Amino acid sequence: STTVPAAGPSATFVNGSTSDSTTAGSTIEVTSTGWQADAIVTATLYSDPVVLGTVAASASGDFRSAFTVPPTMPVGQHTLVLSGVGASGGATFVELRLEVTAAGAARPAGLSFAC
Numbered sequence: 001s002t003t004v005p006a007a008g009p010s011a012t013f014v015n016g017s018t019s020d021s022t023t024a025g026s027t028i029e030v031t032s033t034g035w036q037a038d039a040i041v042t043a044t045l046y047s048d049p050v051v052l053g054t055v056a057a058s059a060s061g062d063f064r065s066a067f068t069v070p071p072t073m074p075v076g077q078h079t080l081v082l083s084g085v086g087a088s089g090g091a092t093f094v095e096l097r098l099e100v101t102a103a104g105a106a107r108p109a110g111l112s113f114a115c
Helices: none
Strands: 012-014 018-025 025-032 038-045 050-056 061-069 077-086 091-101
Touching: 012 091, 018 025, 025 077, 025 091, 038 061, 050 061
Parallel strands: 018 091
Antiparallel strands: 012 025, 025 061, 038 050, 038 077, 077 091
16 A cells, blocks of 8 residues: 655745745745644745744644844845645755845835826
């Protein structure tokens, strides 16, 4: 008989997407599921690895947590890696994409026209 391994963890930013943008020094919020109960999950931002913090998964293996992007984080594309023990009991990770923009950079907004 073949045992199918449990699916690995999944994660999104609170906007429901696996990618987001923010400015250096800002806070990002992440939700994730699929971790072992009470596992300690580490959030690390790459290119140069910077640990943003750790969070304990709940008894059901999920969490919602905020992390602060260092004010010295370079502008550009980065990868947020959440790593810890997955629901299957093995070490695992999940990646999210994060674009760091310059402070004061305009974010796209909806268009509005006055007549």
